[in-house]
Amino acid sequence: MTNLPPHQIQALLPSTIDTYRSWMTSAGKSPLVQVLSDGSTRLLWQKTGGIKVLLFFHGGGYVMPLSPGHLDWMAYITDKASDAGIQLDICLLEYDLAPNNPYPKQMKQAILALKHLLNTGYNPNDRFSADVLSKTIVRKWGDYLVNHSPWQQEIAEGNGWGMALDVPEMWWDGLDAVDQIMVTAGQEEVFRDHVLQLVGVFRRRSRAKVEWLVPVAEAHDGPLMDFSAKRSPSATTDRIANLRLLIVFVVLFRLREQIKPPHKKRGKNGKKYRFPPGPSGYPIIGNLLQLGQARDDVDHKFQLDLRDYGEMATIHLGSKTWVFLNSSRVVTELIAKRGSITNGRSAYPVASDIVSRKGRSLVLPPAQWAVKRRIMHHLLSGSALKQYAEFQELESTQMLAEYIYKPKHWYQNHYRYANSVVNRIALGEQFHMSAHNFANTQRLVAEFTRAITGNIIDWFPMLAELPIALQFWRPYWEQIAQFHYDIYRSWWDPVKKKIDEGTAPPSFARDGLLSPDAKFSGDEQEAMYVTMQLVEARSDTTGEALNCFVMSTLAYPDKYQKLREEIERVCGKDAERLPGLTDMEHIPYVHAYAKELLRWRPIFVSTPDHMLTQDMEFEGYSFPAGTCFAINGVAWLNGKEMDITHGLWQFGGGRRICDGYKLAQRSLFLNIARLAYCFDYAPTGPYDSRHVNYDTTGEPIPALPKVRSEAYAKLIMDEAEKLEVLEMAQQEYEEVESWRPEY
Ligand code: HEM
Structure with missing residues (x-):
């Protein structure tokens, strides 16, 4: 790798799409390629029919294409997730390779991919992996790493990269769209200290739970190399794949807050919302029982009685609040x-x-x-x-x-x-x-x-x-x-x-x-x-x-x-x-x-x-x-x-x-x-x-x-x-x- 220039490496190796297609075929799966809105960037899917997705940006310094090792690695994570009861889809970005496509093209493609997933309804908190990202990051990347990097001139000339540590620390403020961030690096990693520095930034600047993992005998790209060499997975891979307990913990914590329906929550600065009146219900389930009984009532008494509360009536249904509109005027409004x-x-x-x-x-x-x-x-x-x-x-x-x-x-x-x-x-x-x-x-x-x-x-x-x-x-x-x-x-x-x-x-x-x-x-x-x-x-x-x-x-x-x-x-x-x-x-x-x-x-x-x-x-x-x-x-x-x-x-x-x-x-x-x-x-x-x-x-x-x-x-x-x-x-x-x- 060190002796060959990028063009020669790319000429020798199969392209990302070829590697993906042949890997999928040999795994007995149908390739699923999705073209993004710019008309050329592609997402390559390993679908399990899951509702969670792991967006994976493969490494290789923007020069190397995807390798079968990456795909083996992701398949392993999918299996482990499945063992833990999580159906996980893998979405790989096929970014264009440098030097023909200089940075920040790849960053922009990554942003496009993430935006696409967010627009198609995936929620940042539905995702898990070290690649967890958020809308905040999308916005900030677009705005900063690409446009305000200290190396902007080099980037513009095709010679530089956007570096996470190059931005002022304040730039990371308000990174609160995700609950967990996990950062890994090998103990033998050349960038170990820099990665640790970034962890410090995350811990100071974001409200997420930040986890830091440095397996002793691992080097740069250790997890990938294990899969390429068909060795047992590294400690890093096992840690990434073993999120089950953590997920249960986070979910239980969130449940406590989320079970409240909107009309019981307080807004920013403790502001109380004001809802139209409605029939009283039971704690937690609210009016669910009444609604259930109303379903079989051919006279629709429950719905008709709601008119007694005026043009609008509030019903508490589990953790949802429904306001029934009883007049054509409020329906129009x-x-x-x-x-x-x-x-x-x-x-x-x-x-x-x-x-x-x-x-x-x-x-x-x-x-x-x-x-x-x-x-x-x-x-x-x-x-x-x-x-x-x-x-x-x-x-x-x-x-x-x-x-x-x-x-x-x-x-x-x-x-x-x-x-x-x-x-x-x-x-x-x-x-x-x-x-x-x-x-x-x-x-x-x-x-x-x-x-x-x-x-x-x-x-x-x-x-x-x-x-x-x-x-x-x-x-x-x-x-x-x-x-x-x-x-x-x-x-x-x-x-x-x-x-x-x-x-x-x-x-x-x-x-x-x-x-x-x-x-x-x-x-x-x-x-x-x-x-x-x-x-x-x-x-x-x-x-x-x-x-x-x-x-x-x-x-x-x-x-x-x-x-x-x-x-x-x-x-x-x-x-x-x-x-x-x-x-x-x-x-x-x-x-x-x-x-x-x-x-x-x-x-x-x-x-x-x-x-x-x-x-x-x-x-x-x-x-x-x-x-x-x-x-x-x-x-x-x-x-x-x-x-x-x-x-x-x-x-x-x-x-x-x-x-x-x-x-x-x-x-x-x-x-x-x-x-x-x-x-x-x-x-x-x-x-x-x-x-x-x-x-x-x-x-x-x-x-x-x-x-x-x-x-x-x-x-x-x-x-x-x-x-x-x-x-x-x-x-x-x-x-x-x-x-x-x-x-
Ligand atoms: C007597 C006949 C029909 C009644 C009473 C009816 C009623 C409704 C109602 C109440 C909704 C939900 C609207 C809302 O959320 O405000 C709806 C949605 C929908 N209806 Fe109908 N519908 C009828 C016939 C049809 C027919 C013939 C078609 C198809 C050709 C159709 C296709 C749809 C679709 C696709 C939606 C979902 C729209 C969306 O997702 O934006 N409906 N219908």
């Missing part, structure tokens, strides 16, 4: 007008990190959510919607014909419609509603909903910081996550294969996510989750809303009659023509009916939380960052149900508003108008209008539709024939495997 600071989501370690593998945007924090949201929004708004009108009318016509051929399966006809429309958009093809697919979709939705609302861990998210071995809930939810992943894969892989082979039709997956021109920077698994979340979100919601519509026709025949008259006013009294999307502005009563349906029998009694991302004062109250606002879905329209001009639907609001709401509104309009125009419904047994069974794969309400007359049947059949969907409408559904949640 807080969720719409202040949307830029109320667009967060609180942590959902089970529903998001485990069950959704951080892939469902609905439960992602803003940093990870924003890019996915942008892409979905593009797909589901503007001129794209007009294009989808054709799919909607075609699928709706098939559904009407199915109503005639398969009236007993009226609810399955709803789901098939909803599935097919979004499938055509997202995957480019009609969905094959096999019995298996139908049961699986229902199950995914029910399990995900239960993960968001019905697991205690997500109300105390800091519990997820315990070592995995102590997380007794994990195996149960991981099993569910695996099931979801397998189902998603079974739907996604055939489409992906066609995309790879160049035979896939245009679709969101092909053009919006996987095409080289797409603005999506996630990997293939993320693309799968974004697409499948859409496919999953569409069927249950739109299908269930149509099921509620059927219930409303039984419970309020007079309103149903009025609805029909409004439609006949525009489409004629005697089966003249089917209503279409172009009738939307002429029959506002259909919108009013749909809107009231969603309030009357809400699919979501409240929205998910809209978490405040910074402290906020509002009308005499003061809320700390972390406060969660939720729209009280049953309370806020009171008295305005039929007033369609209020513009309020059950689609949430602000920047997190349902991404599919325009598509859903159009689907609800089209199908409600057409069904009311052509069909009557009659009960086939006793029913309770408050109880629409959302979870079942069977009939949710005992009801049977009947076409109004021969003339209406003919109108439907003629239209179905014209659109060539008659044959498909006749196909019988397979027997659906019965599935009911076990809880």
